[in-house]
Amino acid sequence: MGEDIDKAGKAEVAIILGASVYPGKRVSSVVNDRIESAVRLYEAGKVKKILVSGDHRERYYDEVNTIKYWLLKSHVPLSDIYMDHSGFSTGESIYRARVLFGFDNAIVVTQAFHLPRALYLARYWGISARGFSADRRIYKSARWFMAREYLARVKDFYYVHFYSPRHS
Numbered sequence: 001m002g003e004d005i006d007k008a009g010k011a012e013v014a015i016i017l018g019a020s021v022y023p024g025k026r027v028s029s030v031v032n033d034r035i036e037s038a039v040r041l042y043e044a045g046k047v048k049k050i051l052v053s054g055d056h057r058e059r060y061y062d063e064v065n066t067i068k069y070w071l072l073k074s075h076v077p078l079s080d081i082y083m084d085h086s087g088f089s090t091g092e093s094i095y096r097a098r099v100l101f102g103f104d105n106a107i108v109v110t111q112a113f114h115l116p117r118a119l120y121l122a123r124y125w126g127i128s129a130r131g132f133s134a135d136r137r138i139y140k141s142a143r144w145f146m147a148r149e150y151l152a153r154v155k156d157f158y159y160v161h162f163y164s165p166r167h168s
Helices: 029-043 063-073 090-099 115-124 142-162
Strands: 011-017 047-053 081-084 105-110 128-133
Touching: 011 029, 011 090, 011 128, 029 047, 029 063, 029 105, 029 128, 047 063, 047 090, 063 081, 081 090, 090 115, 090 142, 105 115, 115 128, 115 142
Parallel strands: 011 047, 011 105, 047 081, 105 128
Antiparallel strands: none
16 A cells, blocks of 8 residues: 555655654554655655644644654654644644745645545645655544544635635
């Protein structure tokens, strides 16, 4: 499994969207596959930088530094890793990638079920984006992910069209 690296195209940055991490620098299978996929893109020269965006609002829960740890273990130089500690949702992560970090060309690295929404949001915020599916296995919680994703799509559509800063 996993997407063909040769078909990925090139971009300025790979955006890794955060997900579950655990104490001791352990990561969920979803995050592990996102890290491995981003590293593959980086090593193949498809991206020059990696932006890690995730939740770090609590002292003992830190998606961003945990993912950074594994990127460094995979020999991605610190100088090529950007960190967004306030990516509490896909929408916030994408918005911040464009507005705060200034990226306008990206490959979004996440699972296939998540890509349509992430790419919709990226294009809405002015990022020329393509997706790279990080699916490298069948996930035990796939049904839960799909149910959650359906609700998140409704939430983000509503937010984008009625409450986003572009409408203020």
